[in-house]
Amino acid sequence: MARYLERGASWTALAYGPGFALLGFLAELFTGTTHAVAWVIVGLGLAAITAPWVYARRRFLTVQVTDDALWQGRERVPLQDIAEVTDVGAPTGARVLGGGWTTPNKYEALPIRLTDDTVVLAWAKDVEALRTALRDARTA
DSSP states (O other): OEEEEEOSOOGGGGGHHHHHHHHHHHHHHHHSOOOHHHHHHHHHHHHHHHHHHHHHHHHHSOEEEESSEEEETTEEEEGGGEEEOSSOOOOTTOEETTSOSSOOTTOEEEEEEETTSOEEEEEESSHHHHHHHHHHHHHO
16 A cells, blocks of 8 residues: 655656647647648657656656555665654765665655664655655554
8 A cells, every 4th residue: 555655757748749739730720721640740759759758757756655665766665674764864975765866856855764774865745745654654
């Protein structure tokens, strides 16, 4: 069961390209000349280049807290390995969960102390909700 889930992107982003193409086609209807095939190709092309972006963001930027683990992208940290999530200072050079060098853009860092006394940086758009979910999952 997911106690906290933050997707990196939504699949609805795939509809933006075809929606743009539809608007372009409708605008052409008012000018008298329409290029329906061209607008279909544009819509499909935009959707095709958006799909890998959405897939990558969902794979590498999804944050999830389950009953037994914290998932940061593809990295899994068992909850029993987490010692503390509040009042933890982030030392310089702390490892970022998920495999990146830094926290992703538009995400905030949450320092977490592990049971081996190392500090790692978790990240989320809503750090307080992540902290609460981790605290609740550890005590349950």
